Amino acid sequence: MRLTYATKPLRETFGETLVELGAAHKNLIVLDADLNTSSRTVLFKQKYPERFVQCGIAEANLFGVAAGLAAQGYVTFPSTFAAFATRKALDQVYVNIAYPKLDVKIAGSYCGMTATECGPSHNCAEDVAVMRALPHVKVLDPGDNRELASMMHAMMATPGPVYFRVSKVNAPELFSEGHQFQFGRGHLLREGHDLTLLGSGFMTAVALGAAELLDREGISAAVAHLPCIKPMDEELVVNLAKQTGALLTIENHRIYGGLGGAVAEVIAREYPVYVESMGLGDDVFEAAPLQDLLRHYRLTPRAMAERAKALLRRKRHSSAA
């Protein structure tokens, strides 16, 4: 499967879709904490300055104001780096937004390792884990630009808090025109019977690459994309566990509490098979360009194929025993 990569980063689609939604929904307000040209909410600011609220470099304030506006019937999109939305303003997000189920759609920009050279203070390998642990919050990690746009339309149509990941990455085009995102739905991208590779966000591209490498060695790997980490597509994940007997996840996130953790929770409860996770361990995403980070933390197709082969040996050993 040959992937074509988008010519614009995910964040550009985020900004453009905000403008599109802003035209249709007069109650949509975008809030910023001095990052709008990075997050690309600047596009909305230029089109609808009266519905753009600058909160300054003050993230606790950002989420509090977004909550207050939502309580007045607005749908608010407060946006900042994922690190600040989740690690810095967690209490405001929990108490003022998640707990009262307000209609706040939180865009975590520069998620995972994609703040790159900014280093550990801005790279955020725990946003999914943090948000997934909050009540009432849906947690999303789009795989490509079409999916991100569709996801934003879906969250406008669904009341309640959402956390979704955005980045400056040019993602592979996983889906064709007309792709519809649905909460709680994953997508089988490649059939296979030896084991399953599961990805979220743009890391699904790495899983597809790994499946290709495995195929060259005669190993048949299924690949599924899970853009909705909470609620999880349990049916898809359990069926793949039944069909292939081993699951390997990969994510732009820590291996604790993210996609790998969410899959393991389902599998341990419903149909125990081996689940292994790839992502960041008990470490930080250092400052470096993206290509160097992917290689340094062994989040490449080759590294995933190697890990898949080891997992397959483990699976075969246990079924022979």
Next chain:
Amino acid sequence: MKTLSPEQQLAIADQAFDVRRLCLEFITNAGWGHIGGSFSEAELLATLYGGIMNIDPARPDDPRRDRFILSKAHASPALYATLALRGFFPIDRLYTYCRLEGLDGHTQRGQCPGIEFSGGSLGTGLSFATGLALGLRLADNFTSRVYCLIGDGECNEGQVWEAAMSAAHYRLDNLIAVIDYNKVMAKGKLSDLMGIDPLADKFRAFGWTAIECDGHDLPEICLAFHRAKYLEMNGHPVVVIAHTCKGRGLPEAEFNYHWHTHAPTPSQAEAFLADLNRTYGRQETFSRPLVAPKDGGLEAVVTADLHSGK
């Protein structure tokens, strides 16, 4: 050092120039970095490290040293360059900026000698500095002072004011906050995005002594710190509000938010060095070749694996 001798003034001015030249060089080669906020603080750092603070590069862990906290940790390039020029670590190390196992984009405590604080999340430095100042008091250390350099936009963060309240409550006159008031945030002018004036009055209302100065005028900076250290030690923490110019020294970057986070191309960097030479009456060249890095990102990594080998 109440007043500066002509020799001292020249040495500090030279250091501020060299900090800018080095920043241009290693930011260009990293393809990333904060020029604006590094250039606005260059004279403040050169003065602090050029005689105001009690520091010894040979003994960076001396318990009697003064502590320096860069709360606006994105402006790390100027601090790294200042520390390297003062001999805390080799100049070569600057070229590891934003490389794996190199100097981080934002300061990381313990990563190299002289870096006391992990920053990057704005608004957090003054609380840390308050803890240090309180700790010195509890340990009966009346020699060391704590200096904390804070960005102006950073004063939007509520935590700055929580710390200001605490430091005044504990009467920490061994704490000197410095505001690099360069008037420009990441995405525009402070006064447009979230104004902080009247800043000196705000600090005074919180129980601080406030001193204002021109943050590029060396005698003025020196006098302000002298007052902060000796004349106004009266049970109140002191803030030096330094009025500065973001991107100072580069006509293209001055007060221009575009150069908050932005790396020049090699040819832009050459033109910038020519600007600096003109502004400061120097004729320096870069010490090593400028090469803009390329990040092929996700596509390069995935494609390379699929096309290498069989």
